[in-house]
Amino acid sequence: MGLFNWGQSQEDKQQLATFKSELDALENRLDTFLAKLDERVDVLLSGFIEEAPSVMAEDDRFGQAYYRFSSAMNGQAGNMREKLREVLEKQIEPVYYRYSDTFSVESEAYSILREWRHRCARKADEWEEQLRHRVDEATEQVERKDYEPVFEQMMNTYWQQCQSVNCRQCGANLNIKQVYYYSAYVTCAYCQTQNIFEPGAMGRDIEHTARKLAEQRSKHFMDAHLERKNEERSLYEQMHELQLTLSTQEFMTKSGPVYEQIRLLESKRIQAENEAPELLDKYYRNIFDELTKLLPDLEEHHEKFFKSLQANYQRYESKRSTNL
Amino acid sequence: MGQNNPLFEPIHGISLYDYSAANAKIANGVAVDIICSALGVEVPVWEDASQGWVQRMQEDADFIVISEMGTLFGQADQHPKLGHLQPEAGAGNEQNLQRLAGDRYFYEELNGARTAAYEAGLDGARWIQDNYGISLGDFQQVAMQWMEQQKFESSEETTEYVNYMDGKRQEYAKRFADENGGNIADDVEF
Amino acid sequence: MQEENKKLSFIERMKQRAVSQQTYGGQAENTEANTGEAACLNCGAGRAKQDGLTHCAYCGHAFITTTLTDGSYIKKSDNSNS
Numbered sequence A: 001m002g003l004f005n006w007g008q009s010q011e012d013k014q015q016l017a018t019f020k021s022e023l024d025a026l027e028n029r030l031d032t033f034l035a036k037l038d039e040r041v042d043v044l045l046s047g048f049i050e051e052a053p054s055v056m057a058e059d060d061r062f063g064q065a066y067y068r069f070s071s072a073m074n075g076q077a078g079n080m081r082e083k084l085r086e087v088l089e090k091q092i093e094p095v096y097y098r099y100s101d102t103f104s105v106e107s108e109a110y111s112i113l114r115e116w117r118h119r120c121a122r123k124a125d126e127w128e129e130q131l132r133h134r135v136d137e138a139t140e141q142v143e144r145k146d147y148e149p150v151f152e153q154m155m156n157t158y159w160q161q162c163q164s165v166n167c168r169q170c171g172a173n174l175n176i177k178q179v180y181y182y183s184a185y186v187t188c189a190y191c192q193t194q195n196i197f198e199p200g201a202m203g204r205d206i207e208h209t210a211r212k213l214a215e216q217r218s219k220h221f222m223d224a225h226l227e228r229k230n231e232e233r234s235l236y237e238q239m240h241e242l243q244l245t246l247s248t249q250e251f252m253t254k255s256g257p258v259y260e261q262i263r264l265l266e267s268k269r270i271q272a273e274n275e276a277p278e279l280l281d282k283y284y285r286n287i288f289d290e291l292t293k294l295l296p297d298l299e300e301h302h303e304k305f306f307k308s309l310q311a312n313y314q315r316y317e318s319k320r321s322t323n324l
Numbered sequence B: 001m002g003q004n005n006p007l008f009e010p011i012h013g014i015s016l017y018d019y020s021a022a023n024a025k026i027a028n029g030v031a032v033d034i035i036c037s038a039l040g041v042e043v044p045v046w047e048d049a050s051q052g053w054v055q056r057m058q059e060d061a062d063f064i065v066i067s068e069m070g071t072l073f074g075q076a077d078q079h080p081k082l083g084h085l086q087p088e089a090g091a092g093n094e095q096n097l098q099r100l101a102g103d104r105y106f107y108e109e110l111n112g113a114r115t116a117a118y119e120a121g122l123d124g125a126r127w128i129q130d131n132y133g134i135s136l137g138d139f140q141q142v143a144m145q146w147m148e149q150q151k152f153e154s155s156e157e158t159t160e161y162v163n164y165m166d167g168k169r170q171e172y173a174k175r176f177a178d179e180n181g182g183n184i185a186d187d188v189e190f
Numbered sequence C: 001m002q003e004e005n006k007k008l009s010f011i012e013r014m015k016q017r018a019v020s021q022q023t024y025g026g027q028a029e030n031t032e033a034n035t036g037e038a039a040c041l042n043c044g045a046g047r048a049k050q051d052g053l054t055h056c057a058y059c060g061h062a063f064i065t066t067t068l069t070d071g072s073y074i075k076k077s078d079n080s081n082s
């Protein structure tokens, strides 16, 4: 008994020191482990960035080899994440449970133990967050592409190919004047025969590329939307922190300089909260406007598609109640 | 369902059931020409109808069409005109397919293996085809059937299957990694 | 340096596997715009616009046995009269 009810005796002090050094050692090992994993993440991501262009260059038009390559990269990131989770589960948590049962909740040792566990978990969370961020960044860097010239090139190739498409019956040029997204019956202007026109890979891929280009042209609205959302969250957190500093007096009377500050933050927060969904709306509206500019024959469909999409993202909109 | 709903009107005589079953067969490797002759249309008619069905799904905010398509996809083999169609390469491994449809654990195992394959940089659909003779279309069809089934399961059962699947995923992940010289951080120790 | 080489070869292996794998259903082909056979298999006649798409105006062969509705490229008016 008394083993973990450390008091002021020499023996107790020594036991506390041993306990602390065990925790420190484990935490240091965790730090080292994370640093070693980080080195592997460096190798993985720099290799991914370096090799991706050559994978893409040799790929088919659906990008299937690149898809496998990037899946493998994500798979390795996932594998490291699982390794880390296993360390927490097998090296950190058991130590916490081994001691926590023997300490009284008010003891100094228990609070050291709890904070240690919390710190380790936070380090793991932060590492994972960082990993996700780096993977996203590498992926974005590799996949970044200016769709303006890509789309233009596709259109040019399509029109060029169409110039040599002739009527099967009389040999006259079919004089294709529209983008066909899939096969269609096209009537020869000279002999009135209906031909089965196959638009080829260019025509078949153009709707997809147009969509990518429209998204690219609308991206600034999405960026602004995300910025507003972050701003709103950060303002909310600032308010929350200030609220914790309110005196009972200020809290009850809802007045005083801190309260004024909170109110100011709240008005900014509400503004950001209102602007975020408006910007999201602008983003999608702009995508479909751009799409109709690129592919005017699909305008009616674009309008209906937009309305359906809008109904869905508006379903998930919600506002915070701050109850000031 | 939705008999009078204009969203379910056939396009060029091609119903949502025709469209869904045809897609299941195409995913199984049945050629589009064969599908078209069975439906009594030419390719441009099939493609115009397909485009129409895709657009209806995109325009339907309540996902009624797409969820109905999922159900019908699973009933492809009962389709009066398309049900009997098989890919030229043959029907695949009938025994494994039956096991997939009858043995939930076997299905979850292949599900986990497929995920692990993709995470290892392999083509998961191809892996299942090569190792079990089960085509992508058949696999998806069976997956739809199990998903329907899942609606009637208790959450304990669902968790049990999810855990089993994840265990298998990890098992296969190790195997696929070993086949290619291991993972990038295998030698990093705590 | 030894360590570095070993790790570089991991990326090489990862790349090798991704590019050498056979894709399910095969590689996507890059076809060019062209025309396919549209004449009657029975009598060889072409299909004039005014005759519609579903039946051959000369021998009655049915190209399409369903009834065309209003789609994107194909309309009700493309049904043959016969």
Ligand SMILES: [Zn+2]
Residues within 6 Å of the ligand: C040, C041, C042, C043, C044, C045, C056, C057, C058, C059, C060, C061
């Ligand atoms: Zn004829």
